[in-house]
Amino acid sequence: MRTPLKSTARIALLALAAWPALAAVADAGGAPAQRPWLDRSLDPDRRAALALQAMTQQEKLNWAYGYFGADHAASKSRKIAAALPFSAGYIPGIARLGLPALFETDAGIGVATQYTTTPRERTALPAGIATAATWNRQLAYEGGRMIGAEARASGFNVMLAGGVNLLREPRNGRNFEYAGEDPLHAGLMVAAQVKGIESNHVIATLKHFALNAQETGRFQLDARIDPAAARMSDLLAFQIALEHSDAGSFMCAYNRVNGPYACESPWLLDEVLKRDWGFKGYVMSDWGATHSTVPAANAGLDQQSGGEFDKSNYFGAALAEAVENGHVPARRLDDLALRVLRTMFAKGVVDHPVKEGGAIDFDAHARVTQADAEEGIVLLKNADRLLPLRPGMKIAIVGGHADRGVLAGGGSSLVYPIGGNAVPGLLPATWPGPVMYYPSSPLKAMQARAGTGSVTYDDGTEPARAASVAANADVVLVFATQWVGEALDANSLALPDRQDELIAAVAAANPRTAVVLENSGPVLMPWLDRVAGVVEAWYPGTRGGEAIARVLFGEVNPSGRLPATFPQSEQQLPRPRLDGDPAQPDRRFAVDYHEGAAVGYKWFDLKGHQPLFPFGYGLSYTSFGYSGLAARVVDGKVRVRFQVANTGQLAGKDVPQLYVAPVRARWEAPKRLAGWDKVDLAPGATRDVELTIDPRLFGTIRGNAKTWKIAGGAYKVLLARHAGDPRPQTVTINLPATVLDLAGQPLTTNKGQP
Numbered sequence: 001m002r003t004p005l006k007s008t009a010r011i012a013l014l015a016l017a018a019w020p021a022l023a024a025v026a027d028a029g030g031a032p033a034q035r036p037w038l039d040r041s042l043d044p045d046r047r048a049a050l051a052l053q054a055m056t057q058q059e060k061l062n063w064a065y066g067y068f069g070a071d072h073a074a075s076k077s078r079k080i081a082a083a084l085p086f087s088a089g090y091i092p093g094i095a096r097l098g099l100p101a102l103f104e105t106d107a108g109i110g111v112a113t114q115y116t117t118t119p120r121e122r123t124a125l126p127a128g129i130a131t132a133a134t135w136n137r138q139l140a141y142e143g144g145r146m147i148g149a150e151a152r153a154s155g156f157n158v159m160l161a162g163g164v165n166l167l168r169e170p171r172n173g174r175n176f177e178y179a180g181e182d183p184l185h186a187g188l189m190v191a192a193q194v195k196g197i198e199s200n201h202v203i204a205t206l207k208h209f210a211l212n213a214q215e216t217g218r219f220q221l222d223a224r225i226d227p228a229a230a231r232m233s234d235l236l237a238f239q240i241a242l243e244h245s246d247a248g249s250f251m252c253a254y255n256r257v258n259g260p261y262a263c264e265s266p267w268l269l270d271e272v273l274k275r276d277w278g279f280k281g282y283v284m285s286d287w288g289a290t291h292s293t294v295p296a297a298n299a300g301l302d303q304q305s306g307g308e309f310d311k312s313n314y315f316g317a318a319l320a321e322a323v324e325n326g327h328v329p330a331r332r333l334d335d336l337a338l339r340v341l342r343t344m345f346a347k348g349v350v351d352h353p354v355k356e357g358g359a360i361d362f363d364a365h366a367r368v369t370q371a372d373a374e375e376g377i378v379l380l381k382n383a384d385r386l387l388p389l390r391p392g393m394k395i396a397i398v399g400g401h402a403d404r405g406v407l408a409g410g411g412s413s414l415v416y417p418i419g420g421n422a423v424p425g426l427l428p429a430t431w432p433g434p435v436m437y438y439p440s441s442p443l444k445a446m447q448a449r450a451g452t453g454s455v456t457y458d459d460g461t462e463p464a465r466a467a468s469v470a471a472n473a474d475v476v477l478v479f480a481t482q483w484v485g486e487a488l489d490a491n492s493l494a495l496p497d498r499q500d501e502l503i504a505a506v507a508a509a510n511p512r513t514a515v516v517l518e519n520s521g522p523v524l525m526p527w528l529d530r531v532a533g534v535v536e537a538w539y540p541g542t543r544g545g546e547a548i549a550r551v552l553f554g555e556v557n558p559s560g561r562l563p564a565t566f567p568q569s570e571q572q573l574p575r576p577r578l579d580g581d582p583a584q585p586d587r588r589f590a591v592d593y594h595e596g597a598a599v600g601y602k603w604f605d606l607k608g609h610q611p612l613f614p615f616g617y618g619l620s621y622t623s624f625g626y627s628g629l630a631a632r633v634v635d636g637k638v639r640v641r642f643q644v645a646n647t648g649q650l651a652g653k654d655v656p657q658l659y660v661a662p663v664r665a666r667w668e669a670p671k672r673l674a675g676w677d678k679v680d681l682a683p684g685a686t687r688d689v690e691l692t693i694d695p696r697l698f699g700t701i702r703g704n705a706k707t708w709k710i711a712g713g714a715y716k717v718l719l720a721r722h723a724g725d726p727r728p729q730t731v732t733i734n735l736p737a738t739v740l741d742l743a744g745q746p747l748t749t750n751k752g753q754p
Contacts, residue, residue: 035054035097035098036050037050037051037054037097037098037345038098038350040351044342044343044345044346045280045342047341047342047345047350048338048341048342048344048345049338051097051099051341051345052334052337052338052341054097055094055097055337057320057323057333058320059094059096059097059337060333060334060336060337061315061316061319061320061323061333061337062091062092062094062337063091063282063302063303063336063337063340063341064297064302064303064304064315064316064319064333064336064337065091065303065304065307065313065315065316065319066089066090066091066102066104066284066303066304066305066306066307067080067083067089067090067091067306067307067308068080068083068088068089068090068287068306068307068308068309069083069084069085069086069087069088069089069090069103069104069114070085070086070087070088070114070115070116082101083103084103084105084154084155084156084356085116086113086114086115086116086118086119086120087103087104087105087106087113087114087156088104088105088106088112088114088160088287088306088412089102089103089104089158089287089305089306090102090103090104091104091303098350099341099344099350100157100344100349100350100353100354102157102158102203102344102349103155103156103157103158103354104156104158104159104160104305105151105154105156105158105159105160106160106412106413107147107151107159107160107161107197107413108128108160108161108163108177108413109124109125109126109127109128109147109177109408109413109415109541110122110123110124110125110147110150110415111147111150111151111154111156111159111415112412112413112414112415112416113414113415113416114412115430115431115434119416120154120416121416121417121418121419121420122150122154122360122415122416122417122418123146123147123150123360123362123365123366123368123369123415123418123542124369124408124415124417124438124541124542125143125146125147125368125369125372125541125542126369126372126373126376126538126539126540126541126544127176127177127408127409127520127538127539127540127541128163128176128177128178128179128190129167129175129176129177129178129179129180129520129521129538129563129564130176130372130373130376130377130537130538130539130540130541130560131143131179131189131193131372131376132178132179132180132185132186132189132376132563133180133375133376133377133378133536133538133560133561133562133563133618134372134375134376134559134560134678135185135189135560135561135563135655135676135678136375136678137188137189137192138192139371139372139375140189140190140192140193140196140372141192141193141195141196142196142368142371142372143193143196143368143369143372144161144192144193144194144195144196144197144199144204145196145197145199145200146196146365146368146369147159147161147196147197148196148197148198148199148200148202148204149200149360149365150360150365151197151200151202152200152201152202152354152358153357153358153359153360154356154358155354155355155356155357155358156202156354157201157202157203157349157353157354158202158203158205158249159197159202159203159204159205160205160207160251160412161193161194161197161204161205162190162193162194162197162204162205162206162207162241162245162247163177163178163179163190163207163208164178164179164186164187164190164206164207164237164238164241165178165207165208165210165211165212165213165234165237165253166178166180166181166182166183166186166213166233166234166237166599166600167180167181167213167521167563167564167599167600168181168211168213168234168574168593168595168599168600169213169214169489169575169578170493170521170522170564170567170573171214171489171490171491171492171493171578172213172214172215172489172490172521173214173215173410173411173432173484173485173486173487173488173489173490173520174212174215174409174411174485174486175484175520175521175564176409176484176520176521176538176539177409177411177413177486179237179563180562180563180564180600180615181563181564181565181599181600181601181615182237182563182599182600182601182615182673183232183233183234183236183237183240183599184236184237184240184672184673184674184675184694184697185563185673185676186237186240186241186563187236187237187238187239187240187241187243187244188240188241188244189563190206190237190241190245191240191241191242191243191244191245191247192244192245194206194241194245194247195244195245198245198246198247198248198347201347201348201349201351201352202347202349202354203248203249203343203344203347203349204245204247204248204249205247205248205249205250205251205284206238206241206242206245206247206249206250206251207250207251207253207286208251208252208253208254208262208286209238209250209251209252209253209262209268209269209273209283210223210230210234210235210238210252210253210257210262210268211223211225211230211234211253211255211257211262211593212253212254212255212262213234213591213593214489214578214579214580214591215486215487215488215489216489216578216579216580216581216582217579217580217581217582217584217585217587217589218253218254218255218487219254219255219288219585219586220255220256220585220586220587220588220589221254221255221256221579221580221588221589221590221591222255222256222257222258222259222588222589222590222591223255223256223257223258223590223591223593224258224590224591224592224593225257225258225593225596226596227258227267227704228700228701228702228703228704228705229593229596229597229668230257230597231272231701231742232596232597232668232700232701233596233597233599233668234599235272236696238250239277239742242277242279243277243743246346247281248281248282248343248346248347249281249282249283249284249343250273250279250281250282250283250284251283251284251285251286251305252265252268252269252283252284252285252286252289252301253286253289254286254288254289260295260299261289261291261296262289263283263285263286263289263290263291263296263299263301264291264292264295264296264299264301265299266298266299266300268299268300269283269299269300269301270299270300273300274300276706276742277742277743280339280342280343280346281339281342281343282302282303282336282339282340282343283300283301283302283303283339284301284302284303284304284305285301285303285304285305286305287305287306287309288306288309288310289305289310290304290305290307290310290314290315291310291311291314292314293314293315293318293319293322293328294322294327294328296314296315297315297319297322297328297332297333297336298328298329298332301315302335302336302339302340303315303336303340304316319333362418365542366542366543367543369541369542369543370541370542370543370546370547372541373537373540373541373543373544373547373548374547374550374551374556375556375559375560375653376538376540376560377535377536377537377538377540377547377548377551377558377560378535378536378558378560378561378562378617378618379533379534379535379536379551379558379560379618379619379620379621380534380535380536380562380613380617380618380619381514381528381531381532381533381534381619382532382533382619382621383532383533384532386475386512386514386532386533387514387533387535387552387554387621388551388552388553388554388621389446389449389475389552389553389554390453390553391449391450391451391452391453391553392450392451392452392453393450393453393474393475394453394454394472394473394474394475395446395450395453395454395455395456395473395474395475395476395477396455396456396457396458396469396470396472396473396475396476396477396510397442397443397446397455397456397457397458397476397477397479398457398458398459398460398466398469398470398476398477398478398479398502398506399458399459399460399466399478399479399480399481399499399502400460400478400479400480400481400516400518401422401423401437401459401479401481402441402442402443402457402477402479402516402545403441403443403444403457403459404422404423404437404439404441404443405422405423405437405438405439405440405441405544405545406437406438406440406442406518406537406539406540406541406544406545406548407435407436407437407438407481407483407518407539408436408437408438408539408541409483409484409485409520409539410428410432410433410434410435410436410483410484410485410486410488411431411432411485411486411487411488412486413486414434414436414485416436417436417438417439417542418439418542419439420439421434421436421437421439422437422438422439422440422441423435423437431487432485432486432487432488433485435483438541438542438544438545440540440542440543440544440545440546441545442479442516442544442545442548442549443455443457443545444545445545445546445548445549445550446549446552446553448549449549449553449555453474456469456473460478460479460499460502463501463502463505463506464505466502466505466506467505467506467508467509467510468509470506470509470510470513471509471510473510473512474512475512475513475514476506476507476510476512476513476514477513477514477515477516477552478502478503478506478513478514478515478516478531479516479518480495480499480502480503480515480516480517480518480519481495481499481517481518481519482495482496482517482518482519482520482523483496484520489578489582490520491578492524492570493522493523493524493567493570494523494524495519495523495524500526500527503515503527503531504526504527504530507527507530507531508530511530511531511532512532513530513531513532513533514531514532514533514534514535514552515527515531515533515534515535516535516537516548516552517534517535517536517537517538518537518538518539518540518544519536519538519539520538520539521564522564522565522566522567523566524567524568524569524570524612525566525612528612535548535551535552535558536560536562554621554650557620557621557622557650557651557652557653558618558619558620558621559618559620559652559653559654559655559678560618561616561617561618561655561657561722562613562614562615562616562617562618562722563615564600564615565600565601565604565611565613565614565615565723566611566612566613566614567604567609567611567612568609568610568611568612572604572607572609572611573603574593574594574595574603575591579591596668597668597669598668598669600615601614601615601616601669601723601724602668602669602670602671602672603669604723605669605670605671605723606668606669606670610724611724614722614723614724614725615673615722615723615724616655616657616673616720616721616722616723616724617721617722617723617724618655618722620648620652620653620654621648621650621652622646622647622648622649622650622651622652622683623646623647623648624644624645624646624647624648624652624654624656624681625644625645625647626642626643626644626645626656626719626729627642627643627645627729628641628642628643629641629642629717629719629729629730629731630642630731631717631731631733632733633733633735636695636738636746637692637693637695638660638692638693638695638698638717638733638735639690639691639692639693640658640675640690640691640692640693640717640719641688641689641690642656642688642689642719642729643686643687643688643689644656644679644681644686644687644689645681645684645685645686645687646681646682646683646684646685646686647684648683649683650683651680651681651682651683652680652681653678653679653680653681654678654679654681655676655677655678655679656676656677656679656689656719656720656721657673657675657676657719657720657721657722657723658673658674658675658676658691658693658717658718658719658720659671659672659673659674659717659718659720659723659728660672660674660693660697660698660715660716660717660718661715661716661718662698662711662713662714662715662716663713663714663715663716663732664711664713664714665700665711665713665715667700668700671718671723672697673697673723674691674693674694674697674717675691675692675693675694676691677689677691693717694744695708695710695738695740695744695746696708696740696744698710698715698735699738699740706741706742707739707740707741707742707747708739708740708741708742708744709737709738709739709740710735710736710737710738710739710740711737712734712735712736712737712738713734713735714732714733714734715732715733715734715735716730716731716732717730717731717732717733718730
């Protein structure tokens with residue numbers, strides 16, 4: 001979310017001077033009868049309107065500016081005493097009106113802490129992409145509920161969590177925070193987490209709006225894309241997430257979108273988000289993403305966040321002056337304050353005040369994150385049934401600091417674990433570091449399960465020595481890592497630090513080798529044909545070592561499926577090389593997203609590329625069969641039924657996936673994901689599954705139209721194991737020509753009838 005401060009202490013002083021009476025709010029009292037907006041029986045809109053009516057101009061301006069919560073260079077000379085230490089942000093409350101302050105924490109995988117030697121130690125979920133790999137919306141909800149509970153117990157009522165940027169650029173350093181490449185899948189998974197967070201009366205934040213697809217040049221990058229294509233891809237992911245969660249806030253991104261900065265884009269903030277989608281919450285800027293007063297306010301930005309990071313206090317005294325002279329209409333200020341107030345009432349922030357120091361059941365929360373990690377692990381290869389491991393085996397573990405812990409991603413989302421960093425001292429030690437390993441050792445977890453066997457470890461720093469250790473083992477596990485983070489993209493999709501050479505050397509010494517990946521997203525695997533197994537563990541969170549061991553030993557049957565396509569080479573990507581130059585962060589440049597809405601597997605289908613591993617792919621220790629596919633149109637929506645059977649010898653979970661494809665109409669790509677379920681089955685058991693397809697997934701948006709048009713004719717519904725399934729079950733349906741609004745509601749049919 002942010003980078004080290006570039007502003008000066010003077011900026012912070014100016015921010016405070018804008019309204020000193022609000023920097024430290026004094027309770028002026030007032031009986032409840034005199035404050036009708038505190039009546040819980042009223043709806044949030046009415047309560048917000050009543051509160052707004054009672055406010056002075058200065059009190060309305062209060063909600064437009066947020067302070068940075070940490071004690072960094074720009075704020076040291078005038079510490080915001082009321083802010084929680086080492087936190088992301090603080091917006092003063094108005095005690096005269098009974099309205100609490102907003103306390104903001106960085107988030108995504110848990111309650112994060114700005115860099116300090118005395119951080120909050122909290123529970124970390126697996127990376128967002130790992131949660132997406134579970135394809136389990138209930139797990140995503142439970143994870144959100146867990147981190148939301150820890151936020152509340154820590155004194156926070158705003159979580160900057162809800163990352164839904166599509167994986168357009170596999171080298172993006174923040175892919176681990178997001179939910180993959182498909183708008184339906186990403187939108188629904190993030191929506192579930194947001195609902196879990198907000199079940200704690202904590203405001204969640206959908207971010208980064210929009211097209212924040214890489215970190216290189218993120219402050220100057222101009223994302224160029226056809227607006228209709230954006231509405232069918234990246235914006236659709238945000239729209240679905242909003243529709244299914246009613247998230248309280250949005251955070252606009254650093255980058256530009258078709259010219260203007262995202263945080264001063266009338267098209268993004270006002271037209272698309274607030275008018276077209278009917279968003280009633282408020283838009284905050286990313287920290288350092290505000291560039292103006294009048295353009296940003298009139299475009300729809302409601303709150304300048306972490307104002308110390310910006311070049312000026314745009315939404316402080318400057319906004320007050322702009323309202324006074326009419327450059328920003330008074331009704332825009334009213335709208336801005338009303339949106340923040342309504343969200344505070346709607347999400348329970350006013351009625352359920354937070355207080356630092358609440359009780360946290362860390363053991364119970366660790367079980368939540370472990371369950372998430374276990375279902376997010378993806379078994380990519382398992383030749384000759386190398387896995388699961390069995391007690392009594394002689395197992396060699398190589399590399400990845402697997403003797404001490406599991407890797408986490410870097411940047412503002414970093415959660416500091418209980419027990420501290422398992423591998424301290426790795427570089428970079430500062431932003432976007434520190435490089436963090438959570439103290440959950442895969443080695444120790446597997447040693448506890450080895451029985452009469454043995455589990456030995458080699459750090460992998462000398463490939464020849466590692467190969468010698470591997471040669472004498474029944475099975476070898478090479479732990480390969482890829483550390484990236486906010487403000488730091490991967491240089492390439494190759495594993496760093498010559499790990500490919502290590503894997504090749506070990507596999508040459510013992511072909512019964514499996515590679516366990518701890519990484520942010522897709523990586524290349526030049527050694528794939530020489531190893532027997534590949535396990536994608538992502539950044540697996542607080543109990544990651546235990547989760548990995550349970551999957552490897554078969555205590556948990558792997559059920560994760562890829563939320564992103566793994567390419568065979570970077571030449572298969574829409575942009576084989578990463579745009580921009582990390583050495584020139586202030587140089588403006590454009591990225592042409594010429595692939596439009598054909599993101600990920602859609603691009604691969606369109607171009608006929610064969611990926612290394614397709615979207616939706618994942619293996620199990622058992623087997624599943626599909627039958628009885630049928631589809632029918634009911635009240636204008638396609639309903640699909642089929643059966644899933646566990647045809648193997650072990651209990652397991654499967655993820656049957658529905659895709660849709662036009663027979664004659666032209667889309668951005670040959671097919672689209674249209675739905676899925678996660679089914680838990682005992683050996684021999686069968687379950688009926690019924691899914692309803694969002695009608696927008698049969699349509700297209702053209703030009704500047706604000707409608708989805710479904711061409712009349714035949715469409716295929718495919719029941720598949722993954723996007724590259726060569727033998728999906730297929731049924732054909734016929735749909736009438738239909739026009740839908742942006743929310744998917746029918747406007748007309750082929751007969752022109754409403």
